[in-house]
Each structure stands twice: as structure tokens, then as C-alpha cells.
Amino acid sequence: MGKIVIAGGGMCGMAAAMMLADDGHEVTVLERDAAPPPPDVGSAFDGWDRRSVAQFGLAHFLQPRGTSILKEQLPTAYELLSDNGGYHWNLVKFLLGLQPDASIGPDDDRFGLLTGRRSTLEWALATAANGHAGVTVRRGDAIAGVTTGTDVIPGVPHVTGLRLQTGEEVLGDIVIDATGRRSPTPDWLAAIGAVPPIEVAEDSGFAYYGRYFRSADGSVPPMMGPALAPYGTFSLLTLPADNGTWSVTLYGLSDDKDLRKFRDPEVHERVVRACPLQAHWLDGEPISEMKSMAGVVDRHRRFVVDGLPCATGLLSVGDASSSTNPSLGRGITLGFIHVELLRREIAKHFGDPAALALAFDEATENEMRPWHDATTTIDRRRVAEMRAELAGAPIESDPATQIANLLAAAGAQDAVCARTFGELSGCITLPADIFARPGLLDHIMSLAGKVSVEPLPGPDRSQLMELVS
Numbered sequence: 522m523g524k525i526v527i528a529g530g531g532m533c534g535m536a537a538a539m540m541l542a543d544d545g546h547e548v549t550v551l552e553r554d555a556a557p558p559p560p561d562v563g564s565a566f567d568g569w570d571r572r573s574v575a576q577f578g579l580a581h582f583l584q585p586r587g588t589s590i591l592k593e594q595l596p597t598a599y600e601l602l603s604d605n606g607g608y609h610w611n612l613v614k615f616l617l618g619l620q621p622d623a624s625i626g627p628d629d630d631r632f633g634l635l636t637g638r639r640s641t642l643e644w645a646l647a648t649a650a651n652g653h654a655g656v657t658v659r660r661g662d663a664i665a666g667v668t669t670g671t672d673v674i675p676g677v678p679h680v681t682g683l684r685l686q687t688g689e690e691v692l693g694d695i696v697i698d699a700t701g702r703r704s705p706t707p708d709w710l711a712a713i714g715a716v717p718p719i720e721v722a723e724d725s726g727f728a729y730y731g732r733y734f735r736s737a738d739g740s741v742p743p744m745m746g747p748a749l750a751p752y753g754t755f756s757l758l759t760l761p762a763d764n765g766t767w768s769v770t771l772y773g774l775s776d777d778k779d780l781r782k783f784r785d786p787e788v789h790e791r792v793v794r795a796c797p798l799q800a801h802w803l804d805g806e807p808i809s810e811m812k813s814m815a816g817v818v819d820r821h822r823r824f825v826v827d828g829l830p831c832a833t834g835l836l837s838v839g840d841a842s843s844s845t846n847p848s849l850g851r852g853i854t855l856g857f858i859h860v861e862l863l864r865r866e867i868a869k870h871f872g873d874p875a876a877l878a879l880a881f882d883e884a885t886e887n888e889m890r891p892w893h894d895a896t897t898t899i900d901r902r903r904v905a906e907m908r909a910e911l912a913g914a915p916i917e918s919d920p921a922t923q924i925a926n927l928l929a930a931a932g933a934q935d936a937v938c939a940r941t942f943g944e945l946s947g948c949i950t951l952p953a954d955i956f957a958r959p960g961l962l963d964h965i966m967s968l969a970g971k972v973s974v975e976p977l978p979g980p981d982r983s984q985l986m987e988l989v990s
């Protein structure tokens with residue numbers, strides 16, 4: 522097979538490297554950060570210098586679809602994660618267990634997930650990649666741009682490799698951009714005279730404030746409410762992680778200045794304590810400083826314009842191509858779905874760069890983009906709710922929102938809703954495919970009035986202002 526060069530050794534760069542090496546390619550990963558993965562997950566959390574990944578210290582969660590890709594296609598990384606304290610959970614089995622009449626079947630295993638702190642997830646992938654046949658990882662290699670050769674499609678630049686800041690060139694049959702949400706690819710393309718990609722980008726509007734905790738006995742707090750809980754003008758995210766750790770994150774609108782006080786650990790604690798379904802998630806030892814992040818952009822880039830690739834020989838994957846805001850915990854899972862598509866299309870079109878560029882674009886638009894768009898729709902809806910709450914205006918609920926709210930609320934009482942919610946939140950089945958099922962919408966709507974869609978118990982805006990003052 523061929524030589525593949527990957528720019529960026531984060532979650533998707535490492536996943537792509539191992540999958541493509543398994544298909545017989547010789548893969549080189551060029552990663553800017555010099556530090557290799559530490560020997561264990563504890564030191565990865567405490568001291569792995571991943572300065573190029575701004576979200577490294579913030580809450581992360583791996584969804585069921587991401588878990589199944591990890592298990593089936595990256596088994597060494599899956600085993601490392603599982604054997605080193607990764608947290609196994611199954612939301613749907615948990616919800617069905619609350620329903621006296623429901624029975625759990627073997628098919629419900631598809632809702633199982635394995636997760637951990639971001640440092641642990643990345644440690645498992647990077648450690649697996651280190652020993653993986655066919656993969657060479659070079660660290661401390663910052664990439665400055667791409668090299669080009671003879672056009673495959675006249676007038677369309679053909680990328681033949683990566684140029685490091687040292688001036689060294691690393692050539693390959695295919696170059697993959699996995700440099701994350703701050704990918705410089707548009708600049709690299711501009712430098713070779715390529716048509717710019719079509720970019721749709723919007724600031725999700727949220728600012729996040731979170732930290733990690735650990736229990737003394739290796740347990741994680743019991744779920745008494747949703748992992749992602751909306752409370753008027755803020756949301757609270759409580760996510761179990763590996764080795765008896767978990768994260769507690771508050772987020773609100775980044776222009777809601779009062780909420781910037783969430784950065785103060787005492788304020789953070791007061792607000793979480795005022796949420797009775799989640800207050801017990803503070804009952805552990807804080808193991809990280811309060812970390813915050815704003816300006817998180819939902820962005821999708823399309824690298825085929827007017828039927829022609831911007832460049833051949835270069836394919837962008839993961840956050841470099843499509844990134845979403847983190848409240849639904851989907852970024853890695855969507856990135857892994859994208860890497861699977863990349864693997865499939867390279868297997869079909871290796872040796873034909875023009876066909877590969879077009880086929881990967883088509884696969885991305887048809888099979889990945891709908892997840893991106895569904896996620897940004899949910900973000901926009903939540904931003905609108907927060908803005909309405911702030912303005913004291915009524916919250917306008919469209920039919921899609923009503924169905925989503927009913928589905929989420931009914932999951933603990935109705936088996937169909939539990940499984941449907943699991944398929945959606947776990948990125949198992951696309952929303953359009955789920956809601957095309959005959960009778961499903963009628964079933965969900967029939968529960969209106971039977972399940973409570975009341976707001977969760979917690980502080981209203983004026984109580985919140987007292988808590989942050």
C-alpha cells in the first residue's frame with residue numbers, strides 16, 4: 522500500500538493512524554507537542570504537557586458510538602482504557618432499570634460506553650499508537666505548510682507532503698489534516714493558491730467552567746438527574762470518568778457577565794449545591810483547578826467547491842473539518858465516525874486522488890454533516906432559551922423542541938423513549954432515520970401530559986444572582 526502522513530497526533534490523528542496502518546499503509550504522525558504519553562493515567566492527568574489542546578483539562582465524555590468504534594477498530598486503545606480504570610456505563614439499561622415493566626435485552630448492549638478524563642482517553646490512544654505496527658509518531662514537529670507536485674486535476678493544487686517549521690519535508694501519497702479546531706489548513710491552502718473551503722462557523726455562545734473531583738473509594742456519584750441539566754440561564758454538566766473521578770461543569774452564555782463568577786471555586790460550589798439533583802457530585806476531593814473556556818466555535822468546512830476539490834492529496838478529519846461545541850459530549854465520537862469514513866474511502870479510492878477527494882466529501886456531507894447540523898441546532902435552541910430567560914421573555918417552544926423535551930423526560934418511564942433517547946444522545950442513529958420510523962412520533966406525543974416536563978429543581982435567575990454575588 523502507500524505512505525500516509527498525518528498532521529496532528531490528537532484523538533483523531535492517532536485513531537486514523539492506527540486504522541490506516543491496519544489497512545497496510547505506512548503511516549507517519551507529526552505532532553507539535555513534544556511530550557510523549559506518560560507511563561500511566563495518573564501522570565497523564567497531572568503532568569502531560571498538551572499545550573496545543575486548549576480543552577485538555579476540561580470535561581470529556583465518550584458516547585456509545587465512539588466507544589463501539591474504539592472497541593471494534595482500535596482494540597488496543599479500548600483495552601488500555603478499560604484496563605486502566607475507564608468507566609463503563611449504559612444509560613439505557615439504567616433508565617430501563619427504573620421501569621418496573623421494562624426488560625433489558627442483549628440488543629441494549631449497544632448503548633454501553635467506556636469513558637474517562639480527556640487525559641486518560643488520549644493517553645490510551647497515544648500509548649496504543651506508540652507500539653502499533655506501521656505507525657511512526659514524531660513529536661515536537663510543528664508543521665508550517667504543505668508541499669505540492671504535479672496537478673492531478675488541471676488548476677487544482679496537488680498536495681504531496683508536509684513542510685515542518687525546520688524546513689524538512691515529509692512526503693506521502695496522502696496527507697491528512699488532523700490538527701484540531703484551530704487547524705491552519707485554510708492558510709496552507711491559500712499559500713498554494715487553492716480555492717478556499719466553504720466554511721460555516723458560529724460561536725456557540727457558551728462559556729464553560731469546570732473541574733475534576735475524585736472519591737476516596739473509587740466510586741462515582743450516583744445519577745439522580747440528567748448528566749446535562751438545564752437550569753434557566755445556565756446548564757450543569759456532571760460526567761463520570763475513570764478511576765473514581767468525575768467532572769462538574771457549569772456553563773452559560775459567554776456574554777452573560779454575571780456568570781463569569783463561576784470561575785471562582787466558591788461561587789461554583791454554591792451554585793452546584795443549590796441544584797439538589799447534582800449537589801452530591803461535589804462530595805469528593807477536587808483534583809484540578811477551575812478551568813474555563815469560551816469562544817468555542819461550531820464550524821464545518823467543506824473542501825469541495827463547485828464540484829471540484831480545493832486540493833487533491835489532502836483530506837481533513839475530526840475537528841479540523843467539523844467541530845461542535847462540547848455540551849453534548851460528541852466531538853470525539855463524531856471525529857471517530859469521520860475517521861471511519863476516511864478509512865472506508867481511502868480503501869476504495871487509494872491511488873486516485875481526485876476520486877478520493879470527491880468521495881470523502883460526499884461521505885462527509887451525507888454521513889457526518891447531519892450529526893454536526895443536529896448538534897448545532899440543539900446549541901442554538903439552548904442559547905435561545907437562555908436569552909429568553911435572561912430577558913424574562915416567554916420561551917417559544919417549536920414542535921421539535923417539544924418532542925425533544927418529552928423524549929428526554931419520558932426516558933425514565935417509557936422503554937421506547939429510553940432507547941430512542943439512547944440512540945440519539947449516543948450518536949448511534951441519525952435523527953432523520955429515527956423519526957422516520959412509523960408511529961414513533963405519535964407514541965412520543967401520546968405521552969404529553971403523562972410525563973412531567975417541568976423545569977428541574979434548582980435556582981431561578983434571582984436566586985442565581987444571589988449565589989454568584
Ligand SMILES: Cc1cc2nc3c(=O)[nH]c(=O)nc-3n(C[C@H](O)[C@H](O)[C@H](O)COP(=O)(O)OP(=O)(O)OC[C@H]3O[C@@H](n4cnc5c(N)ncnc54)[C@H](O)[C@@H]3O)c2cc1C
Pocket residue numbers: 528529530531532533534551552553554573574576579580581582583584662663664665699700701702705729814817838839840841846847849850851852853854855856
Ligand atoms: C471545552 C471542551 C470540552 C469538550 N468535551 C468533549 C466531550 O465531552 N466529548 C467529546 O467527544 N468531545 C469533547 N470535546 C471535543 C473534543 O475535544 C474534540 O472533538 C477532539 O479533541 C477532536 O480531536 P482532533 O484529533 O480532531 O483534534 P485534537 O484532539 O485537538 O488534536 C489536534 C492535534 O493537532 C496538533 N497540532 C495542531 N497544530 C499543529 C501543527 N501545526 N503541527 C503539528 N501538530 C499540530 C495538536 O497538538 C493536537 O495534538 C470538547 C471540546 C471542548 C473545547
